[in-house]
Amino acid sequence: MNTTKMDRNKGNEQQIQNKISVNDLNLFYGEKQALFSISIDIREKGVTALIGPSGCGKSTFLRTLNRMNDLIDGVKISGDIVIDNENIYRSNDVIKLRTKVGMVFQKPNLFPMSIYDNVAYGPRMQGIKSKKVLNQLVEDSLKSAAIWDEVKDRLKSSALGLSGGQQQRVCIARAIAMKPEVILMDEPTSALDPISTLKVEELIANMKKDYTIVIVTHNMQQAARVSDKTAFFLNGEIIEYANTETIFSMPKDQRTEDYVTGRFG
C-alpha cells in the first residue's frame, strides 16, 4: 500500500518535471510519412538522447521541437507538442518558441562575423542594444560554453578562424546567450575530432543542471556517456524509451538490443 502510494507520488513529481510532452505526433514530407505516432515525455533539466540508424526520423523529430521543419516545403504535422503547457503548433509565435528552444547543429554554423557578433546576434535580434548588457551576456555565454579562455583575446576577430571544435562550442555559447530553457543538439560532435568531442561532451554534462537538453547522436557511446534517458528510433517510430542505463544494459525490445549491441545500423 505504502509503496504504491509513494510510487504514485513519484509519478506525479515526474509529471511536473516534464518539460516537453509529445502526443501522437505524425509528420509527412509531402506524401511520405516520416514520423509515426510519436509520444514521448522529456524531463526538465537533463539530457535526453535520441539514437537510431540514419534516416530513422530522429533529426526530423528534433526539428519539430523548435519548428525548424516549417522551413521545408510540403511538411505536414499532426498531433501535439506541448512545451511548458503550451502547444507549440497552436501558437503562431515561432520567434518566441525559438528563443526558448535553442538549437545546435551538426556542423558548426557560425556566421561570417566576429566571435562577439556571433554570440551577440540572438540578443541583438531581440532588441538588446546596451553595450554593457551585451558584453556581459557574451562573456557569460562564452564562459558557460567553456570557451571563454580560448577566445577572450580575439572576440573581435572572425569566428571562422577558430577550429571546428572551438566553433561548435561558440555555437553552443550562441545558443546559451538567448537564455533558452531547452537546447536541441543535432549530432553536435559528428564533425569534430575526438578531443573536441570530449570537450563538448563535458560541456553537455555541465549544462544539464541548467537546461533541458535533447541530443541526437549516431554515437552510442556518446549517448551512454552523456544522457539520462534514451529514446531509440527506428523507421519513424519510437521503439523504446527508458533510462539510458536500461536501454544499454537490458533493453526490452529485441530491435533495441540488436541496435545497441551493434548488430545493425
Add this chain to the structure above:
Amino acid sequence: MPNHSNEELVSQIESSNKRKYFLEKLSEKVFLFCSLLSVISLLLIIGFVFYKGTHPFFAEGYSFIEFIFGLDWVPSEDKFGILPMIVASIFATIGALIIGVPIGLFTAIFLAEIAPKSIARIISPAVQLLAGIPSVLYGVFGLAIIVPFLQNHLGLAKGQSLIAVILVLAIMMLPTIVTVAETSIRAVPKTYREGSLALGASPIGTIFKVVVPAAKSGIMAAIVLGLGRAIGETMAVILVAGNSLVLPTSLTDSIRPLTTNIALEMGYAFGTHQEMLFATGIVLFSFILILNLVLAKIGSKGGK
C-alpha cells in the same frame, strides 16, 4: 624473363602511347591558342585606341589637362574639351545606380529568399530576358514612352534629358544586378539561415543581418558590373540623351555622355578630331579599367 610476344606487345603499347601524348600536347596548344585570341584582341584594341588617342597630346601639342577639363567641344574651331561629357557620364551612371541598385537588390532577395517557386519561375526568366533585349530597343522604348512622358508631365521643352537616360540605364542594369546578386545570395549556405532562424531571428531579419552580409562580395560585384553596363552603354543613350554639349546642372538637362560622343561623330571625323574621339575612348576605357580593378579587389576579398 619476358618472352618475345610480350616484348612486341609492350612496344606496341608504347607507340600507341606516344601518339596519345602527341595528341594531348597538340590539343593543349589548340586550346591555348584559342584562349590567347581574346588576350590578343584586347591588346590590339587597347594599343590602337591608345596610339590614336594619345597622338594629339604627344605630337600635336594639345594639352591633356585642357582636354579633360575643357568645357567646349567645337571640333571646327579646334576646341576639344570633354568635361561636360565626363560629368554627364558620371551623373547618368550614379543616377542609374541610385534607382537600379535597390530595385535590383530587392528583386534578387525576393527571388532567392522569399518568392514561392511558382512566382520565381515567372519572374526569373523575365529578368533574364530583359538582359537579352538589344540595347537599341531600350532606346526606342525610352524615346517612345519615357521621353514623351517626361515632356508631358514635367513640362519640358524636350524630353530627352539626364533623367530619361538615368531611367533607361536603371532598367538596363537590372538584369545584371539581379542575376549576379541572386546567384551570390543563393550561394550563402543554408546553415546560416537555419542558425539565424533557430536563434529566434525573423526571416526578414535573417536576410538583412546574415544572408546579405554573407553575400556582400557577390552583391558588390553585381553593382560594379551593373555600373560597367551603364557607363559603357551607347545605343540606348543616344536616343534619349538629347546629346547637347552642355555641362549638366539639372536632371532635365539634355546631356551627351562619353560613349555617344564617340558614336555620333566618329562617322565623319578625321585628323585631330578623330584622334580626339579616340582620346575620349581612352577616358571611357580608364573608367571601365578602374571598375574592373575594383571588381577584382572585391573578388579577392570574397575569396578569403
